[in-house]
Amino acid sequence: VWLRRCTHYLFIVVVAVNSTLLTINAGDYIFYTDWAWTSYVVFSISQTLMLVVGAAYYLTFTGVPGTATYYALIMTVYTWVAKGAWFALGYPYDFIVTPVWLPSAMLIDLAYWATKKNKHSLILFGGVLCGMSLPLFNMVNLITVADPLETTFKYPRPTLPPYMTPIEPQVGKFYNSPVALGAGAGAVLACTFAALGCKLNTWTYRWMA
Helix, strand or coil: CHHHHHHHHHHHHHHHHHHHHHHHHHHHHHCCHHHHHHHHHHHHHHHHHHHHHHHHHHHHHHCCCCHHHHHHHHHHHHHHHHHHHHHHCCCCCCHHHCCCHHHHHHHHHHHHHHCCCCHHHHHHHHHHHHHHHHHHHHHHHHHHCCCHHHHHHHCCCCCCCHHHCCCCCCCCCCCCCHHHHHHHHHHHHHHHHHHHHHHHHHHHHHHHC
16 A cells, blocks of 8 residues: 555656646746747647646546645646746746646546546546636736736847747737637547546556556
8 A cells, every 4th residue: 555655646746747847838938929829829738738637647546526626736836836946047937827727627626526436527528628728727827927028028038949939920820819729629638638647547556456
């Protein structure tokens, strides 16, 4: 039992840390003003997938509705700490950028609880709800942070790698609807990653057996 629990907690820490690193980098789309919409879609999807895989694993491991939200809280706290370190280096800091996972995680918990802990419903309903909701909450995040253009001039990035350097304005590239595109792709992909999270739990138990 102790070995299984240690492995479980280690996995949660590893996934949460990787989610945090991914999200910190995902937040960088604020600086790439010309690429904001394009980056927004990609990073919304990436955050959705990292959230749903860890939340599904945690939910199916404990079997307790509410642990998905707890997992999102772990990610949030990790990100606050990490961004605090970045702030010390001169980067802008905004607490509003991280709690956007919490409502999406609550929807995963709700799907699991409302279907009486049905794993397939968690994958299908929870995945779709998370995939569709996070881009929306992320847009609220984008609206509430400081103006991207102002931030770009205030915090210049002279070390921006060539492949990320804007060539021409890309606003409107996705038909002016990055939320719709992110939600559509996220709803499909999140189900796959929710299934992966459940499978990882099964593999953990089998490895321990």
